[in-house]
Amino acid sequence: MGALKEKVLTLNVSHADQPAIDAAMKRGVWSRLPKALSMGPDALIEEIKKSGLRGRGGAGFPAGVKWSFMPKQPVKPSYLVVNADESEPGTFKDRLLMERDPHLCLEGFLLGAWAIRASAVFIYIRGEFVAGWKALDRAIAEARSKGFIGKNVLKSGWDVDVILHRGAGAYICGEETALMESLEGKRGYPRLKPPFPAAHGVYGNPTTINNVETLACVPHIVERGAEWFASIGREKNTGPKLYCLSGHVKRPGVYEAELGVPFETLFEEMGGGLLDPSRRLQAVIPGGSSAAVMTPAECAGLTMDFDSLAAKGSLLGSAGVMIMDDSVCMVRACERVLKFYAHESCGQCTPCRIGADWIHRIVARIEAGGGTPEDPGTLMSVCDGMVGKTICVFADAAAIPAKSFVTKFRDAFDEHIMRRACPLLLAPAGARG
Amino acid sequence: MSGPLLRVGVRFAPSARDLSAEALGKIDEAIARYPEKRSALLPALWIAQQEQGYCAPRAQEQIAQKIGVSPAFVASVVSFYTMYHTQPVGRHVIDVCTTVSCWLRGSDALVGHLEKTLGIRVGETTADGRFTLRTVECLGSCGTAPMCQIGDDYHEDLTHDRIDAVLEGLR
Numbered sequence: 001m002g003a004l005k006e007k008v009l010t011l012n013v014s015h016a017d018q019p020a021i022d023a024a025m026k027r028g029v030w031s032r033l034p035k036a037l038s039m040g041p042d043a044l045i046e047e048i049k050k051s052g053l054r055g056r057g058g059a060g061f062p063a064g065v066k067w068s069f070m071p072k073q074p075v076k077p078s079y080l081v082v083n084a085d086e087s088e089p090g091t092f093k094d095r096l097l098m099e100r101d102p103h104l105c106l107e108g109f110l111l112g113a114w115a116i117r118a119s120a121v122f123i124y125i126r127g128e129f130v131a132g133w134k135a136l137d138r139a140i141a142e143a144r145s146k147g148f149i150g151k152n153v154l155k156s157g158w159d160v161d162v163i164l165h166r167g168a169g170a171y172i173c174g175e176e177t178a179l180m181e182s183l184e185g186k187r188g189y190p191r192l193k194p195p196f197p198a199a200h201g202v203y204g205n206p207t208t209i210n211n212v213e214t215l216a217c218v219p220h221i222v223e224r225g226a227e228w229f230a231s232i233g234r235e236k237n238t239g240p241k242l243y244c245l246s247g248h249v250k251r252p253g254v255y256e257a258e259l260g261v262p263f264e265t266l267f268e269e270m271g272g273g274l275l276d277p278s279r280r281l282q283a284v285i286p287g288g289s290s291a292a293v294m295t296p297a298e299c300a301g302l303t304m305d306f307d308s309l310a311a312k313g314s315l316l317g318s319a320g321v322m323i324m325d326d327s328v329c330m331v332r333a334c335e336r337v338l339k340f341y342a343h344e345s346c347g348q349c350t351p352c353r354i355g356a357d358w359i360h361r362i363v364a365r366i367e368a369g370g371g372t373p374e375d376p377g378t379l380m381s382v383c384d385g386m387v388g389k390t391i392c393v394f395a396d397a398a399a400i401p402a403k404s405f406v407t408k409f410r411d412a413f414d415e416h417i418m419r420r421a422c423p424l425l426l427a428p429a430g431a432r433g
Numbered sequence: 434m435s436g437p438l439l440r441v442g443v444r445f446a447p448s449a450r451d452l453s454a455e456a457l458g459k460i461d462e463a464i465a466r467y468p469e470k471r472s473a474l475l476p477a478l479w480i481a482q483q484e485q486g487y488c489a490p491r492a493q494e495q496i497a498q499k500i501g502v503s504p505a506f507v508a509s510v511v512s513f514y515t516m517y518h519t520q521p522v523g524r525h526v527i528d529v530c531t532t533v534s535c536w537l538r539g540s541d542a543l544v545g546h547l548e549k550t551l552g553i554r555v556g557e558t559t560a561d562g563r564f565t566l567r568t569v570e571c572l573g574s575c576g577t578a579p580m581c582q583i584g585d586d587y588h589e590d591l592t593h594d595r596i597d598a599v600l601e602g603l604r
Contacts, residue, residue, distance in 0.1 A: 077468075089532045089571040120468070127479075127516045128528075128572050130585040163466055168475055168514035171570065185474030185500070187513040203469055246534035246575035253576040289533055320575065322534055336536050340570050346513075 002261035003269075004232070008220050008240040009213065010256045013100035019135050021142035024103035032219040033148060036111050037156045039222070044115045048218065050226035052238035056093075057083055057174075057211030058288065058317045060306035063218075069198035070116040071206050077119040078206040080112050081183065081197075082215060084125040084132070085167055085174040088288035089340055090320025093242035094212035096254050098125070098132035101216075102139035106162070108215035110148060111222060113160050116208050120161045124179050127168040137164055171344035175392050176209040178346065189348045190392035213242055233259035237305035245271045247323040248279070260305035267299075267323065279325035283409070287317025289337045290397035292404035314404075329424045330412040334405035335363045341398035352395035355386040359402050366413055369421040376406050376413050449491045456484045460499055470500050474510055478517055487518035515569065523558040523565035525603050528582045531568045534575035543579045544568060546593045550600070564600070 017023035024030070036044050049064030070078055086094040097105050113121045125133050140162050143149045151159045165183055167173050173182045177191035180202050201207020217239055221229045230238045241259040243266055246252045250272030257266060263284070267273065274281060281296045286304065292314040294302075302308060309316045324333060342360035347353040362379045365371050383399035390396075406413055415423050452460075463476040477500065481492040488511050490504075497504040511517045518526075527547065531540045544566075548554055551564055558565040574580045577589030581596070588599050 086573050087571060090534055090575050091571075092573045092575050095573050126573070127514070128582055131587070165472070166475065166479060168478070169516035169569075170514050182475070183472060184469065185471035185502075185510065187510055244576060246578060247537040252534075252578070285533070322537070322575070324537060328537065333533070336531075336533050340532055343570055 002257050002265040004240055004256060004258055007256050009097065009104075009216050009242060010101075010254065012104070013096060018101050019099075019103070019139065021103055021139065021146065024101070028223070029101075029103045029219070030107050030143075030146070030148060032222040033107060033110055034154055036114055036222050037154060037158070041115050041117055044111065044222070047226045048115070048221060051217075051221045051229035052226075052236060053214065053217055053221065053229065054237070054306060055211055056213035056217075056241070056318075058088065058290075058315070060316065063210060063214050066198075066208060066210070067112070067115045069196070070208055071198075074117060074206060076205045078116055079202050079208075080109065080116060080118040080121045081176075081179065081202060081207055081209040082109050082112075082121060082123040082212060083174060083176065083179060083209050084123055084129070084136075084212050085179060086129070086212070086318075087126055087171045087174045088290060088318040088320055089337075090244060090246055090285060090288050090322045091318040092244050092246075093254050093319065095129055095132055096242070097212055097216050098129065099135050102132075102135040103143070104219065105212055105216050106136065106139050106143055107148075108212075108218045109162070110143075110153075110160065111218045112208070112210055112215045114158065116206075117158075118208075119159060120163060122183055122202065123162065123164045124173070124183055125164065125166055126173075127166050133164065133166055140164060170346075171340075172346045172392075172394060175394065178392065179209065180207065187346070189346055190394070192391055234303065234305055237307055241304075241319060243270075243304065244318075244320045245323065246320070248275045248325040248328075249273070249323045250275050257304075260303045260308065263299045263302040263304055266304060266321065271323075274323070274325050276325060276327075279327060281323070282326040282328055283324040283330060283333070285320070285322040285324075285337075285401075287315040288320035289322070289340060289401060291315035291317045292400055293333075293408060294404075295408055327424075329367070329422055330405060330409040331363060331367045331416050332422065332424075334402065334409075335360065335367050337401055337405070338363055338398065341394070345394060345398070349390035349395065351386045351389045352398070355382050355395060356398045358382050359386075359398065363402070363405075366416050367422055369416065369419075371413070371417040371420075373417055375417065376410070379403075379406060450485065450489065452481055452492050452495050453484060456480050457495070457499070460496065464499065471502065474500055474502070474507065475514075478507075478511060482517060487521055523562055525563060525583050526565045526567060528567050528569040528572070530570070530572045530574065530578070530580055530582075532571035532575075534571075535578040535580060538578035540568075540579040543581070543591060543593070543596065547596065550597065563604070 012018045045067045053063045054060040170188045172178045173188040178188040182188040197207040237259045243255045255270045284294045306316045338360035341356045345356040383403045386395040386399040459480045460477045463473040477496045493507045497507045580589040
């Protein structure tokens with residue numbers, strides 16, 4: 001199992017004309033909107049619940065359940081926010097969908113908006129994704145001209161606007177409440193929850209935030225039914241899934257497979273195995289850099305789904321799978337991961353602002369040969385002072401991988417401290433990959 | 434972390450330049466798109482940066498006035514986001530991704546090559562004002578690493594020869 005019989009989300013991404021509405025419509029895009037409109041929002045939510053679709057942004061929360069939190073008889077306008085701020089290191093799947101099949105994305109956004117009776121869709125796309133922004137901007141104008149967006153969509157009586165909003169470079173804005181703050185024209189500081197966005201979101205109005213890939217699944221579920229979707233993948237981990245392979249892999253890229261594809265199938269068959277076959281697999285980050293690093297032994301027999309990875313103490317997260325061979329210094333890799341978090345902490349909560357920088361400096365010191373035998377213990381205790389002690393989960397996302405590197409690759413840390421240098425730098429010239 | 438010092442009334446080129454009528458018109462259009470004015474702040478800063486190359490203090494003041502917030506509030510927002518420049522930069526800003534996947538595929542060597550070729554260090558601008566070199570965190574192009582962004586464009590699967598050719602084409 002693992003490979004799909006036919007592609008779903010990426011079926012049309014290789015057609016050069018797919019971003020244009022006429023070509024997209026010829027291939028079936030936008031044909032699901034009239035069907036969903038006739039079903040009505042409640043039946044649509046039920047269908048998505050039955051399909052088992054879980055959020056593809058990282059948390060894996062059931063999308064239909066999330067939608068059902070929205071008020072049925074809203075007194076204020078409701079909003080759908082599309083999280084297109086794809087910034088988790090190792091992740092580049094939403095970018096592919098937005099650049100290559102913007103109308104599929106947009107159709108999914110509209111269906112999501114209909115399910116929650118939203119009067120507006122805000123698409124928050126990261127500032128660097130200019131190509132995706134242009135593709136969506138054009139797609140929105142085309143869809144508007146066909147009557148899919150605007151007043152009285154396809155004579156249904158439903159009015160909906162779509163607003164494309166460009167970020168400006170801040171990882172934290174992928175956190176849903178920080179995203180809403182940023183959308184309101186402020187610094188991207190996460191908000192305390194509760195109140196949850198469904199009660200108090202953008203401008204204090206009921207809001208649902210969904211990932212691009214999650215919403216891109218919806219038109220297919222509407223077309224082919226919840227049972228079809230649920231028949232793909234594993235129990236409670238259903239549907240097709242985009243996996244992003246990068247690092248020391250022969251064929252890096254986005255691969256669509258069943259949710260729960262075995263790691264070996266993904267890495268060996270799809271990705272072609274290690275970039276340099278004379279090397280040995282040393283470590284895998286399975287779900288973006290916020291996921292705990294895994295050893296090859298842990299990856300043996302592993303299925304790449306939300307529950308299996310959680311059971312192994314890691315995360316499927318955004319399915320950003322990063323491969324490292326044995327040429328990598330694991331202390332340096334840890335330093336590289338933690339530098340990201342030290343840079344991206346928004347600075348709102350003290351444990352994170354101080355902690356993310358502190359653990360990065362400890363690991364950088366060890367890598368530079370200045371570590372002391374107490375350092376790994378200090379790092380672990382600083383991490384414990386971060387997890388669960390802040391407004392959002394960013395601090396956990398920094399501390400958990402840090403702890404996993406030190407725990408699983410402890411020998412590398414100890415050797416650096418003992419030899420007062422990076423062993424790979426001490427090795428004869430040419431030995432380093 | 435701190436934003437630029439706003440020196441009201443002090444004229445120094447080019448930051449004391451007003452935004453053009455066209456830019457101000459675009460900001461009005463952005464304001465009209467949103468249910469609440471303040472949401473147009475990020476778009477307005479993009480418009481200003483596109484016209485003047487960076488978010489100059491005078492432009493920030495004008496935006497503050499249009500949106501109805503204080504200049505200090507605008508400065509606090511500008512300083513939060515890495516893509517807004519608070520100082521003039523080179524005509525082409527080279528942002529090299531150095532996060533995990535790019536690092537695994539040789540971003541250190543790419544940065545070294547660029548520093549050598551351009552004769553500047555990361556964070557600096559060439560004397561002719563042509564290039565600014567920066568390193569940035571993950572740009573979502575991990576499958577085509579190493580890579581960099583120059584202006585609006587991604588340059589992926591980079592080798593030293595390929596980046597040389599890209600720079601050659603940028604005047």
